[in-house]
Amino acid sequence: MTDGQFAPTVHDDIELARKMLIGGEWVGAISGKTFPVYDPADGRVIVEVPAGDAADVDRAVAAARAAFAPGGPWRSMTPQARGKLIWKLADLVEQNAERLSMLDSIDSGKPINEMRFFDVPFSVDVLRYYAGWPTKITGDTIPISYPAASGGRFHAYTLKEPVGVVGAIVPWNLPLLMAIKKLAPALATGCTVVIKPAKQTPISIALLAWRCEGSFTLNIAVIGSNITGLKRTRIRPPTA
Amino acid sequence: MSAPLLHWIDGKAVPSAGGATRAGTNPSTGGPGAEVSLGTAADVDLAVRAAHGAAKGWRHTNSLDRGRVLAAISRRLLADLDELAAMESADTGKPLALSTAEIRGAAEYFEFYAALVNLPVGEVLDIQPNLHVYTLREPLGVVGVITPWNLPLNQAARACAPALAAGNTIVAKPAESTSRTTVALARIGSEEGLPPGVFNVVLGQGSEVGTAIVRHPLVRKVAFTGSVPVGQEIGRIAADRILPLTLELGGKSANIVFADADLEFAASEAVRAFTTNAGQVCSSGTRLLVQREIQERFTAAVVAATRKLRPGHEVGPMITRGQWETVQRYFRIAAEEGAVAEVGGGVPLDSELAAGFYVEPTVYSGVTNDMRIAREEIFGPVVVIIPFETEDEAVALANDSDFGLVGGVFTSDMSRAIRVAESIEAGQVYINSWSTQSVQMPFGGHKHSGYGREKGIEALNHYSHIKSISMRLTGR
Numbered sequence: 037m038t039d040g041q042f043a044p045t046v047h048d049d050i051e052l053a054r055k056m057l058i059g060g061e062w063v064g065a066i067s068g069k070t071f072p073v074y075d076p077a078d079g080r081v082i083v084e085v086p087a088g089d090a091a092d093v094d095r096a097v098a099a100a101r102a103a104f105a106p107g108g109p110w111r112s113m114t115p116q117a118r119g120k121l122i123w124k125l126a127d128l129v130e131q132n133a134e135r136l137s138m139l140d141s142i143d144s145g146k147p148i149n150e151m152r153f154f155d156v157p158f159s160v161d162v163l164r165y166y167a168g169w170p171t172k173i174t175g176d177t178i179p180i181s182y183p184a185a186s187g188g189r190f191h192a193y194t195l196k197e198p199v200g201v202v203g204a205i206v207p208w209n210l211p212l213l214m215a216i217k218k219l220a221p222a223l224a225t226g227c228t229v230v231i232k233p234a235k236q237t238p239i240s241i242a243l244l245a246w247r248c249e250g251s252f253t254l255n256i257a258v259i260g261s262n263i264t265g266l267k268r269t270r271i272r273p274p275t276a
Numbered sequence: 277m278s279a280p281l282l283h284w285i286d287g288k289a290v291p292s293a294g295g296a297t298r299a300g301t302n303p304s305t306g307g308p309g310a311e312v313s314l315g316t317a318a319d320v321d322l323a324v325r326a327a328h329g330a331a332k333g334w335r336h337t338n339s340l341d342r343g344r345v346l347a348a349i350s351r352r353l354l355a356d357l358d359e360l361a362a363m364e365s366a367d368t369g370k371p372l373a374l375s376t377a378e379i380r381g382a383a384e385y386f387e388f389y390a391a392l393v394n395l396p397v398g399e400v401l402d403i404q405p406n407l408h409v410y411t412l413r414e415p416l417g418v419v420g421v422i423t424p425w426n427l428p429l430n431q432a433a434r435a436c437a438p439a440l441a442a443g444n445t446i447v448a449k450p451a452e453s454t455s456r457t458t459v460a461l462a463r464i465g466s467e468e469g470l471p472p473g474v475f476n477v478v479l480g481q482g483s484e485v486g487t488a489i490v491r492h493p494l495v496r497k498v499a500f501t502g503s504v505p506v507g508q509e510i511g512r513i514a515a516d517r518i519l520p521l522t523l524e525l526g527g528k529s530a531n532i533v534f535a536d537a538d539l540e541f542a543a544s545e546a547v548r549a550f551t552t553n554a555g556q557v558c559s560s561g562t563r564l565l566v567q568r569e570i571q572e573r574f575t576a577a578v579v580a581a582t583r584k585l586r587p588g589h590e591v592g593p594m595i596t597r598g599q600w601e602t603v604q605r606y607f608r609i610a611a612e613e614g615a616v617a618e619v620g621g622g623v624p625l626d627s628e629l630a631a632g633f634y635v636e637p638t639v640y641s642g643v644t645n646d647m648r649i650a651r652e653e654i655f656g657p658v659v660v661i662i663p664f665e666t667e668d669e670a671v672a673l674a675n676d677s678d679f680g681l682v683g684g685v686f687t688s689d690m691s692r693a694i695r696v697a698e699s700i701e702a703g704q705v706y707i708n709s710w711s712t713q714s715v716q717m718p719f720g721g722h723k724h725s726g727y728g729r730e731k732g733i734e735a736l737n738h739y740s741h742i743k744s745i746s747m748r749l750t751g752r
Contacts, residue, residue, distance in 0.1 A: 114403070115402050115403070174400055174401055175399065175400030175410075176400065177398035177399065177410050177411065177412055178394070178396050179393070180339070180394075181338040181341065182338075186341075187338070189336060193400045193410055194396075195400055
């Protein structure tokens, strides 16, 4: 990255992308490798980011799975509390609208007004919408007929349970919005998340993760890199 | 005539405690009709107690077993279709084809609700990890079903099928002039497996039997289809009892025809809308709002189509002498108000029809929306044509009514069709058709047309109430 390429505050935000957020810690790739993110407007390198591989995915998934453990703070949280967190995330995106707009504009090349007037406000709407859902996710009670016990009375019901660790693989065309569209419903239902942003556009997610971390602990493991191994190996749960 | 029709109470035919009967009248000939028992509060009490006694057993019958009985009733209604249709036509005077269609509809109600008995009845709510919280839909208990004479079996089935599916027991009171098919339904129900007391019928007059049902302390819900004044009277009693009601009352429904509509089809639908069942339908299209530039042409088409409908053939008689006189009173009111009868406006001169309660299908022009014939439900084959200039004016005219049951829109502009349909204050709106409805579609009114909904899955919500249960799993 060339000195003086960006204003100092933007420069600081970009610097966040040099690390991934996994299990509440900012870390580089285990291999120590990095790769460059280019500015599509002039071809210059914006920043070098960690080049994660399967080992980093294992680490992130293990962190997300640990955060999903029964009895842990995330699983014990009431739906109301989960909704409030997602609402707070919406506030954070709104408060950081200009910074997030600048970052997605820099690494995706899209005009900043597209971010200001579509991607960011839409992201806020998505978060606020899903913030209302945790208290409304219901199962059914069902009047069953059980032939082997005719005349018996039963209490039969269904539960909608979170699936567990969700992998969110995001493209480069609407970097922030596409990530939030996956993040918000996954959090609303009580899942934990591993995000892999596109290799072309990882910077805004790093800022989002940093702002979350600075305000409260969301159990999100963000892996901000190009995982070259991903195409060949499946994301698998960590070995115990 | 044969022996009088008896009540159906606790699985068997029962005469009135007081022994009174009523001689019927055949509306097509003015001659004698079916003689029915006239019940009193004592008969209602017997029936309600039977229904109350059967409530617990029926409620806790396996849901699929309840559904099987309803499905068997549906099949029997179709197997006995000819007999039931003949009975209905004799009592009401309506053409046999119409009775047949209505009884097929009654069978559909039982078929539809038979398959809904296993619908999830409540939700499991996530409050916090150590609580198991859920809701249940429970039957209300004894439901009173009070039905009118215009579609006797069909309307009884419309209320009874969802009420039974939801696990309630029933005391039904059909109109005294058209009681036979409702008693037949109760008998069929018993023969097909409804336990005694689940479905009871008490015959007689609304003022006596209907009132006793609404007042009875063991009755937990009343579904009433009929006139606004009787609905209001039931509502007053219900207010004292805090009794939930479904009221399906009258209508003065607007059918709006824009200049860009398929006018030939619109005219035929507009005529069907006010002449079906000789106009004795709550959902009749009795105010025809026509865009002024096509008023003359469209009126001519409606008049021509109306002239083809012959009383005694395509159009049956009024149900009773009283209803026949009511329609004729509105003919006089129309004349006094200065309306112009483009066709009809009197009774047919045909001597073969002289003894029956027939009136001519009638189209009035020269009508404004403030006239009585544009505001009051006549309940005969009578339509008023009112011109309008703009879409906004059409909507305003349609909504300038005490009623809000049905609306119609004929136009080739689909954006306008949806705009207007969503602007009409009514429970249902038909676009480029009239009364294209089915058992799946909820039905009911706004304003004086009533409240609550019949038909569809929605009806089950009006025959049950919800209970929330919260259970602690861990901790103290």
